[in-house]
Amino acid sequence: MVASEQFTGWAFVTPGAVIIVLFGAVPIVWSALMSFQRSNLLTPSTPFAGLKNYRQMVHDPIVVQAIQHTLIYTALFVPGTMIVGLFLAVAMNRKIRFISLYRTAAYATMAISTISEAIVFIWLFDPSYGIVNYLLSLIGVPPQQFLNSPSQALYVIVVMTIWGWTGFAVVIYLAALQGVPQVLLEAAAIDGAGPWRTFRRVTLPLLSPASLFLAVWLTINALQLFDEVYLSTQGGPLNATTVLVYYLYNQAFQQFNFGYASAIAYFLFLVIIVITVIQFRVGRRLTYYRS
Amino acid sequence: MTATSAPARGGVQASAGGGVQRARRRWRLPFSPWHLVLAPATLVLIFPFIWLLVTSVETPSEALRFPPVLAPHVLRFANYPDALSSAPFGRFFVNSTVVAVGTVLCNLVLCSLAGYALARFRFLGRSVLFVVIMATLMVPFQVTMIPQFIITKWLGVHVLAAVGINHIGALILPNAATAFGIFFLRQFFRTLPLEYEEAARVDGASRLTVLVRIVLPLAAPALATLTALTFLDSWNNFLWPLIAITSTNQMTLPLGLATFQGAHATEWPLLMAGNVMSLVPMLAIFFLAQRYFIRSVAATGLAGT
Numbered sequence: 001m002v003a004s005e006q007f008t009g010w011a012f013v014t015p016g017a018v019i020i021v022l023f024g025a026v027p028i029v030w031s032a033l034m035s036f037q038r039s040n041l042l043t044p045s046t047p048f049a050g051l052k053n054y055r056q057m058v059h060d061p062i063v064v065q066a067i068q069h070t071l072i073y074t075a076l077f078v079p080g081t082m083i084v085g086l087f088l089a090v091a092m093n094r095k096i097r098f099i100s101l102y103r104t105a106a107y108a109t110m111a112i113s114t115i116s117e118a119i120v121f122i123w124l125f126d127p128s129y130g131i132v133n134y135l136l137s138l139i140g141v142p143p144q145q146f147l148n149s150p151s152q153a154l155y156v157i158v159v160m161t162i163w164g165w166t167g168f169a170v171v172i173y174l175a176a177l178q179g180v181p182q183v184l185l186e187a188a189a190i191d192g193a194g195p196w197r198t199f200r201r202v203t204l205p206l207l208s209p210a211s212l213f214l215a216v217w218l219t220i221n222a223l224q225l226f227d228e229v230y231l232s233t234q235g236g237p238l239n240a241t242t243v244l245v246y247y248l249y250n251q252a253f254q255q256f257n258f259g260y261a262s263a264i265a266y267f268l269f270l271v272i273i274v275i276t277v278i279q280f281r282v283g284r285r286l287t288y289y290r291s
Numbered sequence: 292m293t294a295t296s297a298p299a300r301g302g303v304q305a306s307a308g309g310g311v312q313r314a315r316r317r318w319r320l321p322f323s324p325w326h327l328v329l330a331p332a333t334l335v336l337i338f339p340f341i342w343l344l345v346t347s348v349e350t351p352s353e354a355l356r357f358p359p360v361l362a363p364h365v366l367r368f369a370n371y372p373d374a375l376s377s378a379p380f381g382r383f384f385v386n387s388t389v390v391a392v393g394t395v396l397c398n399l400v401l402c403s404l405a406g407y408a409l410a411r412f413r414f415l416g417r418s419v420l421f422v423v424i425m426a427t428l429m430v431p432f433q434v435t436m437i438p439q440f441i442i443t444k445w446l447g448v449h450v451l452a453a454v455g456i457n458h459i460g461a462l463i464l465p466n467a468a469t470a471f472g473i474f475f476l477r478q479f480f481r482t483l484p485l486e487y488e489e490a491a492r493v494d495g496a497s498r499l500t501v502l503v504r505i506v507l508p509l510a511a512p513a514l515a516t517l518t519a520l521t522f523l524d525s526w527n528n529f530l531w532p533l534i535a536i537t538s539t540n541q542m543t544l545p546l547g548l549a550t551f552q553g554a555h556a557t558e559w560p561l562l563m564a565g566n567v568m569s570l571v572p573m574l575a576i577f578f579l580a581q582r583y584f585i586r587s588v589a590a591t592g593l594a595g596t
Contacts, residue, residue: 008498009414016405016468017420023465024427027438088332096323105333107585111577113527115545116570119552120339123346123559131342134358166336168588175589213592224431227529231549245433253534258437265434272431
């Protein structure tokens with residue numbers, strides 16, 4: 001019995017494990033090694049370079065900018081998406097006419113790829129012919145440069161990605177809202193709490209596990225922003241939208257500095273871990289779990 | 292929130308204060324006040340889709356006009372065949388489908404096997420393997436993508452061209468089993484009651500028979516969730532295809548569309564026609580299987596909490 005479990009166990013696990021080890025575990029170790037090497041695609045030898053790649057990062061002004069842009073983007077995108085998602089989910093959490101139409105419209109943003117999304121938004125925000133500039137002109141705002149402007153491009157990317165993630169946030173919050181027991185809301189109303197107070201004191205605490213999940217999930221994704229930047233601005237204008245992963249891609253697959261790119265990747269990994277741990281620490285204190 | 296809480300407040304006061312009649316007289320809207328919030332919000336959400344469709348049938352000269360032409364005078368459906376003749380969207384679609392379906396099938400098989408073994412069997416090295424799988428689950432793709440590129444390149448040259456760089460096999464193989472899938476199914480299998488499996492074993496069924504005949508049917512909801520999530524992930528993946536594929540006839544839809552955009556950056560009607568063709572299949576699948584997709588996404592959220 002035990003011997004057969006040894007054999008069948010490994011027989012069952014091996015195909016999947018080979019894939020995970022070959023394309024997951026080995027690359028993790030390999031890129032860690034590469035981050036200490038002067039490794040690039042063009043030269044076959046990969047001399048050990050110690051902490052050179054990491055030291056280079058500290059002195060690379062673009063890395064410093066990329067960190068700033070990544071953090072600014074994350075700080076805007078994550079709360080923005082959560083607020084929009086929460087607002088819409090609360091509005092949609094009722095049985096009124098057309099509600100499935102409203103919900104489907106929000107969900108539909110989940111089905112659209114980042115590339116499709118970026119192309120549409122580049123067109124909406126086109127400085128010369130875009131409809132957003134037209135709508136702004138109706139309220140007397142002069143035409144904006146949007147993605148062509150170093151001071152605006154990152155915010156346009158914030159807007160397009162919030163739109164793209166709205167469906168996801170709505171789904172998560174709607175599922176959580178459906179778990180809020182009606183009895184508690186009625187009890188709060190009987191105790192004289194208005195809808196706003198009921199929302200603040202009853203609904204919102206009950207939603208806090210969902211909020212923590214969304215905050216962590218959206219942050220991890222925000223720190224890895226790439227597709228929209230690649231498509232709309234290529235990191236420009238004047239590096240205004242160069243985020244960490246875009247710079248990493250640029251170093252790895254346009255400059256072929258594999259060693260330096262690996263160091264940036266591990267730095268990104270560290271940033272993700274640190275921020276996630278902080279979120280869980282702070283979140284656990286603010287999160288209310290029933291049971 | 293303040294804007295929306297105002298109308299609702301009347302409702303709750305009514306039930307709390309007993310002034311039902313007074314409240315009714317005050318709110319004579321023939322429909323729920325929430326429509327006043329939801330209708331404009333929905334318009335904003337779907338406007339990018341509408342504008343995408345409108346532009347896709349505009350003439351090039353009407354698209355490049357300011358103020359924009361809100362209702363095109365001539366509907367130029369020829370943009371669609373034009374887009375098809377300047378980029379093989381049909382081919383991209385087939386490639387995306389092959390990659391997504393292939394990845395899903397591989398994951399269903401490999402993750403079920405591995406997840407079941409990790410959930411139920413005791414074998415040497417199980418906990419080490421589990422730790423390794425969990426470790427890869429946490430590491431972002433950017434950390435592994437450079438070695439993954441080198442390994443894929445090597446495999447293509449030395450083992451099998453079909454899984455090497457510049458072949459759609461390279462988009463399936465590295466994702467043929469995911470740490471998430473194995474972990475997710477393992478967790479689900481552990482919640483199933485052991486009795487059925489033990490009874491089948493006593494009747495002489497093999498481990499594989501037990502998995503296929505007893506466990507997997509019970510795990511149908513989890514398998515559906517894994518299918519939906521894997522399909523979405525694969526269909527929308529961009530960074531890995533961007534690295535692994537350069538020849539046009541091996542491109543998936545996102546990569547093909549991005550390349551198309553690079554070549555026709557200012558031909559907006561053409562670009563939008565290509566974009567519509569790229570997103571309609573997924574949108575259709577999404578609407579048909581909406582319940583599965585929604586439940587799956589919600590499940591990740593509930594599991595995460």
